[in-house]
Amino acid sequence: MANTGGQQVILDGAGLDALFATLRREAYRVLGPTVRDGAIVYDDIESTGEMPRGWTDEHDGGHYRLKRRDDEALFGYVVGPQSWKKYLHPPRQRLWTAKQTNGEVKVTADETSPQKLAFIGVRACELNAIAIQDRVFIGGPFADPHYKVRREDAFFVAVNCGQAGGTCFCASMNTGPKAESGFDLALTEIATIDGNRFLVEVGSDAGKAVIAALPTTDATDDDIKTADRIVAATTAAMGREMPDGDIRSLLLENLEHPQWDKVAERCLACTNCTMVCPTCFCTSVEDSSDLTGTETSRERRWDSCFTMDFSYIHGGGVRQSGKSRYRQWMTHKLATWFDQFGTSGCVGCGRCITWCPVGIDITEEVRAVQGGTTEGSA
Template sequence: MTIDGLQGLLDELRRRGYRVVGPTIRDQAIVYDDLASIDDLPRGWTDEQDGGRYRLARRDDDALFGYAVGPHSWKKFLHPPVLRLWRAEREGNDVRVVPEPVPDERLAFIGVRSCELHAIAIQDRVFLGGAHVDPHYRARREGVFIVAVNCAVAGGTCFCASMNTGPKAEAGFDLALTETVVEGERVFLVETGSDQGGAVLAELPQREATAADAAEAEAVVARTAASMGRAMRADDVHELLLRNLEHPRWDDVAERCLTCGNCTMVCPTCFCTSVEESSDLTGAETSRSRRWDSCFTMDFSYIHGGSVRASARSRYRQWMTHKLATWVDQFGTSGCVGCGRCITWCPVGIDITEEVRAIRETEPAEGDSHGD
């Protein structure tokens, strides 16, 4: 499919009643927002990322998806940062409680990376699995049309290859694109992942892919995997962290950690929230809202008598051990997808892959003791 076909895809999704959302440039970053046309995409731009560093830079070509990931994740659309749950109105001596209606907006996500598909699947298990389903998440999630993009570039903080979450999208999409250049023309190899995706693709200008097209697309993904900026051995991290809860490395990271919560805000899988109530000045109306929260805040673990995790050491340890170890106990999978956002957007550049490596390389021998 050519660039004209990509524009046709956006038009067809809008024709079917979707709000089309994808990558665009705003505030010197690549963020997810409404797309009117392919001109809104970050054509010719890439991102340079390292610990505590993010910069946009010009590419030497006009690639539309030639970047890794920005500060936004698709979580903001499926699990909004602020959500009113209900409001109550006083009418004389009576009080009427009005639940917040579930949304009926249909969203189409353009440019979803493999790590982000895995993140959405993780949040599906959190919000849709088990006996208690989040009705607002379900309403948003059920109507989503997902256009994935296989990564043609690895960010400096990406480590999805070592987490088996990328860079190629394997499942969870309606259509998947691989951006390549064939005989000087920018084209997209398209893979269908659902009947709905096939129906949309049938309405678009396209040609049959050749074996050479498929080989070039595979080469794009292979080059990306080989150029990954970070790696984290994940096969033993659950046991490693849980047997090193008193490792001195936690003190080392606590000296650097600002407990700002940036890592949890940009993480595509973190789901912690707090509940707030507010009322108007007359007392005639009140409401309850759910807001993103973080295990790095003092109030998050506050109970009668104080915070359960009062130190930076305990809060960082809680975040990292939950993300990489006890999340497995809860949901059957790691809570990390290797997107690298927590490394890039940490003001002091704390690197979760380096912290795991440091604990592994300095783990005391069996029988040794170490404390706080």
């Protein structure tokens, strides 16, 4: 995305609806936050009337609840159980089909049709997660064609966080709460007695073209200072913090630390942490055939390093204990990911803590190995 010099303007609620309409006219599929089944989830939206106006979410280890706010904020929540990964790297992807006709077998690779996706309300941690997924899927010599097609035309409307969740620790991972790059437009929601409005920062030429078609006013110095104060307050209110230090070396030098046994006693190997993580990319494949035996297909699906069969090779699974599987996940996420992709695999969104049924806290596990405690998360 080209740098446009950080142009900043003000957009009101009606202007946000105009943004959605403009994106649809440009043939984008507009995806954003909405409330369903007691959670903030991402889905197709057409207007601000479908967004979680006046809702917030409460996060703690193994705890998530929606509750009403005392204002009409549209982005007054943190993050829900879903990440944008489900659109760029879907849970299920058919790879090819094979069909037998008159004794001949024809194999046809499935191709993803180009579709322009517009993501509304992308948090800074999620922008960083998408950047990590870019390294995984299209950053090397063998690009994933399905991911590449979805990613190429994506339009990102980021939102700088106006509050921190109880399990957020993006500030200590240098991934938020302010969006610094990777967006086309970035919003900061400012609540006023006359209704909420949005300070908009332009982050790309595509964003500049879109904002030019909207009813905006120039941002004042007071608007910019107010937005800065909102982000600063969010930074100061983080619910968690990743310990300082060389975590990669810490974990790799303590592979037999007693804390691995302690956390294994609590871990259910349910895979929740990997399913909600915006950067985990483990997959498996499944083959299926029809009842006539003339047609078959192969499908890629999300998998998890916490499942017994994930490490299966001839003779059995490599990691049969819960201890080895948790250690594999955490050391890969925070240590060997650097060796593969040059960055941590964690962006501090806190989902793995929130959605762990027993409230295992990755920041506390690091602290325990570091020596701050030997009990791990409560």
